[in-house]
Structures are given as structure tokens and as C-alpha cells.
Amino acid sequence: MAQPTPMDEYFVHQIPELLSSVAVRNDFWRESYFFELHDPDGRGDVVFFTMARYPSRKIMDSIQMGRVAGRRFGSLLSESYGDDPHTSELPGARVEVVRPFEELRIWSDQSACAIGVDLTFRARTRPYALRRGTMRAGDDVVWDQSHILQSGHYSGTYSVGDLTREVDGWVGQRDHSWGIRDHGRCPLWMWLQIQLEDGFLGVWHWELANGARIYTDGCWAAADGSDPVPVVAFDHDMEWTGVDGGTARYGEHGETVEGLRGTTTFTLAGGGRITVEAEGNFAQPYEPFHRGGLSQMSVRTDDGRRGTAIYEVTGARHHHWFPDTVVDGVLPW
Numbered sequence: 262m263a264q265p266t267p268m269d270e271y272f273v274h275q276i277p278e279l280l281s282s283v284a285v286r287n288d289f290w291r292e293s294y295f296f297e298l299h300d301p302d303g304r305g306d307v308v309f310f311t312m313a314r315y316p317s318r319k320i321m322d323s324i325q326m327g328r329v330a331g332r333r334f335g336s337l338l339s340e341s342y343g344d345d346p347h348t349s350e351l352p353g354a355r356v357e358v359v360r361p362f363e364e365l366r367i368w369s370d371q372s373a374c375a376i377g378v379d380l381t382f383r384a385r386t387r388p389y390a391l392r393r394g395t396m397r398a399g400d401d402v403v404w405d406q407s408h409i410l411q412s413g414h415y416s417g418t419y420s421v422g423d424l425t426r427e428v429d430g431w432v433g434q435r436d437h438s439w440g441i442r443d444h445g446r447c448p449l450w451m452w453l454q455i456q457l458e459d460g461f462l463g464v465w466h467w468e469l470a471n472g473a474r475i476y477t478d479g480c481w482a483a484a485d486g487s488d489p490v491p492v493v494a495f496d497h498d499m500e501w502t503g504v505d506g507g508t509a510r511y512g513e514h515g516e517t518v519e520g521l522r523g524t525t526t527f528t529l530a531g532g533g534r535i536t537v538e539a540e541g542n543f544a545q546p547y548e549p550f551h552r553g554g555l556s557q558m559s560v561r562t563d564d565g566r567r568g569t570a571i572y573e574v575t576g577a578r579h580h581h582w583f584p585d586t587v588v589d590g591v592l593p594w
Contacts, residue, residue, distance in 0.1 A: 541557045552576060
């Protein structure tokens, strides 16, 4: 029998269940925070921090990963959350919401993690809530999730070994998502977060293995605090690159991939269009657990603005991005 938690005392319920229950019981149901910050030059350090809860397993976990001083690091903390599924903290890591959608603090203990962080995120744009997206493979739910995007400035420190670096106003991204995510069976998704001086351009985009489009949503969010403008169409013409800078084929596990480049075009509500040229390197591959990963990019828009970005290109199998991968189980089609 489910037990009430302190959060059940508040007017926050959306279904006639206690808050420790979720609408659909599924091993891949999770709620998570994702934080990203990178060196303003677009080529230096990049740090990622996550925290998630998994109701079916009653655990909380946190990932700390990235590239610091030219080396990749990563670690995972995982712990039962006991009778408190709502406090985003476990031994060695925590997320504190100081002011919702304005200020959050993230921390990880360097003695327990590959990367220690002591950072504050302060919003520079309004949050944008993506519409709910769903993907099925036969009777199985592969994806059924809601997602919030927001750009901000980071301050504080991060540490690896004897190295500690100060962060003073670095621009980056943070997300909050919840629902079912069977990562290994999504043929392709892209999560692109482009940071320009006057705001951020973001999109979340899914395709089937043959390139058929399943879901696209995103926004342009200006740094002046105005309402985000939805993305209503998205086109991409990008490719993997190898160590010599030439075009690379992903293969089974991305053995020859060193980076990413190409063009994307965002069409906004009202008819505005922004074309972005981008080139960068693989900051955090997901191998061997998943294909693809996170790339750190330098970008230029068709109206001359320059900035930096994180491009996530990942999935299970796709005619362009992952044509040679071997997938267990049934994919959506």
C-alpha cells in the first residue's frame, strides 16, 4: 500500500493517487533534471550533471560527466529513495530549487564522483514547455514524456582531481522532463540547444529508422524575458566527421567518429526562419550503452550571429545516422 509523503499535504495532485504513484507503471518511467555548461569559447571544458528518480525501482540516481582539460570523465551514483521520492538528493549529489524557474543549485561530492560540482544556475530566458510526445512499438510504449527547456548562466566551481576551475557567468542549458523513456528503442532523437548572445534556440526531434518524422517541438527564447516563440518546422542536413575532418560513417559503435557538422533550419511560429551552420566535436559519447552522444558545437546563424551549442544526436538505428547498428527488440515503425 502506498504511503503518504510530506508533498501529499499540498495542493499539487493531478490524478486520484498519492504523489508516489505515477499514471502508468513502467520500468522506464523517470523524472529527471539535466544540466549542461560549457566553456564560452565553444572548444574547452564541458560538464553535464543529471538527477533522476525511477518510481518502479524506487531509486534516485545522478550522473556527472564531461570533458575537462581534454579528458573525458563520467560517474554514476544510485541509491534507494526510501519513503521520500520527491527530495532531489542522494549521498554525494543534490539539486536544490531555490526559486522555481529562476535559480537552482547543483552539487556533487568530488570524493564520490568523477567530477565535483558546486554551481548555481540562474535563468536568462523564460522556460518553455514542450508538448507531450508519444511513440509506440506495437503495444509497447517507447516514449511518453513531457519536457521543459530553459537557458541560463552558471557560476561556481567544478573539480577533477587536483584541478578546480571557476565558472563566472557561463551560458548553458537545463531541462526538466518526466514520463516513459525507453532510450534503447528510440530510432533517432535530436536535442539541440543553441546559445546566442540574445537568447537560445532549442528543439527536440524524433524520427523513425527510415527518416519519417514522429515529433518536433522547440522554441526561440529571447534573453529579454519575452515569451518563447514555438518552432513549427525543423530541417537538418548534418554528418559525422572523423579525426581527419572528413565525413565519417558511424558503424556499429562510432569507432571512427570524432565530431559533427552541418546545417539546421528552424521555422518559427509567425513565419520567421533561422538557419544555423555548426561544427564541433564529440564531447560525451554514449557508447557502449547507447549510440551517438553529446557534441560541443560552434555555430553561426544566417544573419551573422555567432554562438555555442550542445547537439545531442542519439538513437538505436537510423538510415543516415546509425545505418549499421544492431538492435535488440522491436523498434517503432
